Amino acid sequence: MSGGVEIPVxxxxxxxxxxxxxxxxxxxxxxxxxxxxxxxxxxxxxMDDNGRRMRNPYSLIDRADDGSTYRIxxxxxxxxxxxxxxxxxxxxxxxxxxxxxxxxxxxxVRTGRKHLLVAGGIGITPIYAMANELRRRSASYEIHxxxxxxxxxxxxxxxxxxxxxxxxLYRDDMQEFVxxxxxxPNQPLGTHLYVCGPEGMIDAILKGGRDAGWxxxxxxxxxxxxxxxxxxxxxxxQRAGITAEVRSDQSLLEAxxxxxxxxxxxxxxxxxxxxxxxxxxxxxxxVHNDHFLTEEEHASGKKIMTCVSxxxxxxxxxxx
Amino acid sequence: MTIQFKTxxxxxxxxxxxxxxxxxxxxxxxxxxxxxxxxxxxxHMPGPVKSAxxxxxxIDEHYVSEMKDRALVLKQDPLRCQSLPHMITAEWDLxxxxxxxxxxxxxxxxxxTRDGDSWHWVNGPLGxxxxxTFGDTSTLPYPPMEYITRQCQGDFNLIDQRNDNLWMDAGxxxxxxDWSLDFDIGMNFMEWHAPVPxxxxxxVFDRALKFLLNLQQGRPVRRLNWTMTINPRLDTSPENYxxxxxxRTTVTPENVGNKVHxxxxxxxxxxxxxxxxxxxxIRAYLIKMEELVTIPKWGRRFHRVLRDLxxxxxxxxxxxxxxxxxxxxxxxxxxxxxxxxxxxxx
Ligand code: HEM
Ligand code: FES
Numbered sequence: 103m104s105g106g107v108e109i110p111v112x113x114x115x116x117x118x119x120x121x122x123x124x125x126x127x128x129x130x131x132x133x134x135x136x137x138x139x140x141x142x143x144x145x146x147x148x149m150d151d152n153g154r155r156m157r158n159p160y161s162l163i164d165r166a167d168d169g170s171t172y173r174i175x176x177x178x179x180x181x182x183x184x185x186x187x188x189x190x191x192x193x194x195x196x197x198x199x200x201x202x203x204x205x206x207x208x209x210x211v212r213t214g215r216k217h218l219l220v221a222g223g224i225g226i227t228p229i230y231a232m233a234n235e236l237r238r239r240s241a242s243y244e245i246h247x248x249x250x251x252x253x254x255x256x257x258x259x260x261x262x263x264x265x266x267x268x269x270x271l272y273r274d275d276m277q278e279f280v281x282x283x284x285x286x287p288n289q290p291l292g293t294h295l296y297v298c299g300p301e302g303m304i305d306a307i308l309k310g311g312r313d314a315g316w317x318x319x320x321x322x323x324x325x326x327x328x329x330x331x332x333x334x335x336x337x338x339x340q341r342a343g344i345t346a347e348v349r350s351d352q353s354l355l356e357a358x359x360x361x362x363x364x365x366x367x368x369x370x371x372x373x374x375x376x377x378x379x380x381x382x383x384x385x386x387x388x389v390h391n392d393h394f395l396t397e398e399e400h401a402s403g404k405k406i407m408t409c410v411s412x413x414x415x416x417x418x419x420x421x422x
Numbered sequence: 423m424t425i426q427f428k429t430x431x432x433x434x435x436x437x438x439x440x441x442x443x444x445x446x447x448x449x450x451x452x453x454x455x456x457x458x459x460x461x462x463x464x465x466h467m468p469g470p471v472k473s474a475x476x477x478x479x480x481i482d483e484h485y486v487s488e489m490k491d492r493a494l495v496l497k498q499d500p501l502r503c504q505s506l507p508h509m510i511t512a513e514w515d516l517x518x519x520x521x522x523x524x525x526x527x528x529x530x531x532x533x534x535t536r537d538g539d540s541w542h543w544v545n546g547p548l549g550x551x552x553x554x555t556f557g558d559t560s561t562l563p564y565p566p567m568e569y570i571t572r573q574c575q576g577d578f579n580l581i582d583q584r585n586d587n588l589w590m591d592a593g594x595x596x597x598x599x600d601w602s603l604d605f606d607i608g609m610n611f612m613e614w615h616a617p618v619p620x621x622x623x624x625x626v627f628d629r630a631l632k633f634l635l636n637l638q639q640g641r642p643v644r645r646l647n648w649t650m651t652i653n654p655r656l657d658t659s660p661e662n663y664x665x666x667x668x669x670r671t672t673v674t675p676e677n678v679g680n681k682v683h684x685x686x687x688x689x690x691x692x693x694x695x696x697x698x699x700x701x702x703x704i705r706a707y708l709i710k711m712e713e714l715v716t717i718p719k720w721g722r723r724f725h726r727v728l729r730d731l732x733x734x735x736x737x738x739x740x741x742x743x744x745x746x747x748x749x750x751x752x753x754x755x756x757x758x759x760x761x762x763x764x765x766x767x768x
Contacts, residue, residue, distance in 0.1 A: 107640035137639060138515075140698035168538065203640040209698045211584050212508035319585045369643065373633035374461045393632040394461075 108148070109136065113197045114171060119256040122178045123224060124190055125163070127171045128201065135169025139204035141235035142228045142296075142324070145172070148200040148351065149188050155351050158185035161227035161298075161324075162204060164234065172201070175256060177224035208298065208324040210235060215292035216242040220280055220307055222299025223249060226257050228324060229298055233265055242290075246280045248272040248299065282310025298324045332389065335413045339363055339422040340382055348412065355408040363422060365408060372410035379408050379420050386415010424530050427486040427547055433494075438654035438708065444483055445713050446767065449474040451646040451686050453765050455726040459621040459735075461629050466642035466690050470766070474688055477527040478642065479520060480705060481575060486547050488575050488597070488656065495596040495657050496572070501604045502659075503568050505580070505592035512580045512592065513567040514557060515694035516701050520570045545573055567592060576688075576705035579603075583698060588634060590614055591699075597656040597706045599649045599685060600740065605660070619734040637693045637700060644690040649739040650748075651685045654708045673744040678751045679712040682744060684724065711751060717767045721755035728752065 115127035130136050144159045160174040176189045193199070208228050210217065217236055221229040226247055236243040245265055249255040251273055261269050272278040280303070286295075295316070297307045304323045311321045334350045337357060346361040348354050355377060358365045368376040372392030381388070381404055390400040392407035399405055406420070430437045440448070469475025474482075495502055505513060521543055525534035535542040539556045550573065554561040562569045571578050571594040580592035588611040595603040606614040611631045621627060637643065651658055652669040673681055688705045715721035728741075729749045736742050762768055 138695035139639075140696055143698070203638060204695070205638055206698045209583065212511075212582060212697075213584065369461065369463045369633060370465065371463075371633050371636060371643075373629040374463055375629075393629045 107203045108200050109203070110198060110200050111136075111172075113193055113195050113199065116193065116195055119175065120254050122254070123175055123256040124178075125173055125175050125256070126189070126193065127173050128199065129171045131198065136165060136172055137203060138169070139165060139231075140206050141210055141231035142208035143204035143206035143231075144208075144228070145174070145201040145204055147174070147185075147189075149185060149193070151184075151188055151192070155349075156185045156188060157351055158189075159205075161208075161231070163227050163230050175224060175227045208296070208322065210296075211294045211322070213292075214241075214294040214320075215290050216244075216294070218244050218246070218285060218289065218293060218295040220246045220285075220295065220297040220299070221248065222280075222297075222303040223254070224256070225297075225299030225303075225324075226261075227298075229296065230257055230261065232296065233261070233268075237264060243268060244285070245269045246272065246285060248278075248280050248303065249274070251275040280307065282307055282314065286311060286314050286316070294320050294322060296322045296324075301325060332412050333414060335386065335415060336417045337413075338382075338417060338419040340419055341422055353409060354406070354412050354418075358408060358420075358422065365422060367409055370409045372407055375407075377408045379406055379422055380404065381406050382419040382421050384413055384415065384418045386413045386418070388412075388418075389414050425481065425483055425485070425528070428483050430484070430487045432487070432491045432654055432656040436653045436655070438484070438487070440709055440713050441483060442716075443472075445709065445716055447473050447482075448709050448714075449646060449686050449688050449707055450717075450720050450723075450765050450767075451648045452723050452727050453763060455723055455761060456730055457727045457735075458732070459618075459624070459626050461626055461633070462645045463630065463633060463643050464645070466644040466692075473766075474705075474707065475644075477523065478690065479523040479527070479574065479576075479703075480688070481524065481528055481531070485575055489548060489573060491656055492572060492596045499661060502596050502661075503571075503594040504603060504607050505565065505567055506608070509567075509580050509582065509592040509697070509699065510559070510565075512582070512694055512697035512699035512701070513565060515697050515699065516578065516580060517566040517570040518556070519692060519694070519701065520574050524574065548573055568594060576703045578704070579702040580694075581700040581702055583635065583700065586635060587611055588631065588700065595659075595704075598659055598704070599651070599687070599706070600658055600660055600663075602660045617738070619738050620732070634691065634700065637691060639693045639695055642690055642692040644688060647687040647689060649685050649687075650741050650744075651683045651708065652681055652744070654683055654710070656706060656708075670740070670743045673747055675747060675750070678744070678747050679715075680710055682748050682751075683708045683710050684714060711748065715752070715755040718755070719761050719768050721752060722757070722759065723761050725749065725752035725756040 110131040111128040112131055113126055114129045117125040119125050139162055144161045146157050146159045149156045163173040165172050176186050178190045179186050210232055219229045219232055233245050272280050297304050308321055335348050337348055338345045342363050344361050346357050348357040366376045368374040375394045389412050391410040394407055432438055474480045521534045524532040531546045533544045541554055541556050543552045577595045577597050579590055582589045582591045590606050590609055593603045615627050655666055658666050686707045690703045692701050736745055
């Protein structure tokens with residue numbers, strides 16, 4: 103997978119945190135310390151359900167001081183791909199999984215003067231790590247944590263112990279809601295707000311911030327992360343006379359390489375232009391994820407960058 | 423593999439030179455007979471044994487003398503090393519990256535022992551033996567970035583990422599090709615690249631920035647950049663222009679092979695783990711024309727590249743004054759034979 107380096111891990115502990123949230127403690131199979139990470143980062147977990155591979159991103163809660171383990175928190179969601187269901191029903195202590203290196207799309211702004219952390223439900227997982235880092239740095243911060251009811255607050259005890267009255271709880275069943283009009287006024291210049299949680303909550307908080315005159319640069323959010331990879335499809339390499347399958351967990355370029363064809367590449371990240379390939383025809387819609395081709399070239403459907411782009415559909419025929 | 427470190431200078435009497443092995447491993451930057459800016463980024467994977475790409479951090483025969491030269495520059499101009507306060511975590515990340523990499527790949531020369539936060543670093547060539555607490559600046563004689571980069575070849579920038587841009591918020595820069603950290607510190611990617619000609623128009627920096635914003639931990643990348651320098655001088659900074667600018671007028675047809683150097687920068691970028699910052703390393707390699715032409719393919723190719731280089735690039739790189747004389751010299755080593763694709767000697 104072009105997403106990054108993979109680390110095989112063993113589940114060392116599973117904890118039922120609430121009725122719908124489980125926490126997993128993971129250790130590297132090699133026994134080596136796991137890589138350090140910056141607060142807000144996630145890993146993509148690969149699960150193998152009898153040959154059917156699923157990949158879901160989960161925020162990292164913390165890393166043991168000696169680096170021996172990571173913790174992730176998983177909410178059971180009725181989601182069609184079934185990753186969280188698999189984690190809840192099938193993954194036990196002793197089982198093996200594979201995780202990627204940490205990736206951070208929700209970092210703390212290090213130049214910020216103060217940080218307002220807003221979490222709803224399972225959105226607490228990256229916020230938990232951010233709060234710990236801010237505390238370590240003796241930075242100025244507040245945590246606003248919304249949940250359905252006390253029993254569904256998966257992290258209340260740990261958070262309270264670490265952060266005391268910097269933590270404010272909001273319970274739906276008590277008609278308590280995080281309200282922008284209460285937390286935003288009178289914050290010092292250079293304050294940043296970070297929100298993670300259900301879609302509706304994020305939208306409301308961001309809108310409230312903008313309405314209150316906050317700059318976009320000071321408002322940060324992480325939505326439920328999209329699953330990595332994409333849907334599978336077939337690729338026909340016309341000149342080589344080869345047809346191959348592109349699995350959901352691999353890139354088009356990787357599938358071409360696996361089929362034994364030496365295709366050009368350099369950056370494998372959609373920037374250098376080396377892997378540009380002519381599209382002969384396609385049955386489906388091209389999903390362009392590169393920064394190299396122009397919008398017109400994307401729209402023309404005549405070219406594809408094989409390192410990051412793919413097809414949503416049945417079959418793609420390439421001039422390779 | 424024990425490296426024989428040379429004693430040589432990069433100023434005054436300029437005794438620097440390359441051994442035949444060093445010539446052979448020189449990171450020649452042209453894979454074709456022509457050159458233009460491009461997003462020439464590739465994964466920083468281990469390259470051929472003994473090449474400059476074999477290890478993530480390359481230490482070579484010039485190590486000890488380069489570190490002496492750096493100490494001299496810093497003594498005269500402490501502003502060559504600067505770090506904004508929010509970069510301290512990135513400094514520790516950098517220290518870890520460099521110590522781990524040097525100790526792993528050059529165990530004859532460097533060792534690192536870690537016991538939790540208690541670290542023990544031994545640098546044989548520079549005679550340093552240091553016990554310290556990782557994360558506690560008061561246990562080192564310098565702040566972490568300065569401490570380790572006084573012991574590692576190459577300039578380093580620490581880049582913060584925020585607001586979908588990259589910010590040059592720390593660095594140590596003593597071997598630069600005419601740009602200044604003191605001037606660029608606090609600037610963003612587009613601002614510090616503003617002086618570069620042509621590349622903006624063809625979208626090089628837009629694409630490079632988007633790529634770097636997605637750079638991932640554990641997947642470093644590299645690129646090569648090049649310019650030319652008169653005499654083997656590492657410190658060609660704007661701050662010291664009065665010392666080296668005039669060197670360009672001293673090139674004659676008699677001394678061109680000895681005085682004119684190709685200067686190649688092996689630049690690598692890593693996403694750092696604790697800080698989410700990026701480190702940008704700029705490792706400069708120098709080779710004089712007389713040494714370069716001992717590799718026939720390189721002599722032929724560099725002749726063609728330099729002869730056909732766009733004038734905007736030649737001006738920006740400061741070659742205009744001695745370019746023709748160098749082309750004339752190199753033409754004697756170009757018989758017009760075709761060159762093979764790729765960087766490496768035949
Ligand atoms: C974050 C990492 C980077 C840093 C800190 C950096 C820094 C610099 C600086 C300070 C200069 C000199 C500008 C001047 O004249 O004042 C420069 C030049 C340049 N940079 Fe970057 N750069 C970075 C990444 C890149 C990347 C990824 C590319 C890829 C295309 C690139 C392409 C160039 C080019 C083409 C020049 C002109 C060099 C020449 O002709 O000698 N840079 N860069
Ligand atoms: S390999 Fe660079 S754009 Fe695809």
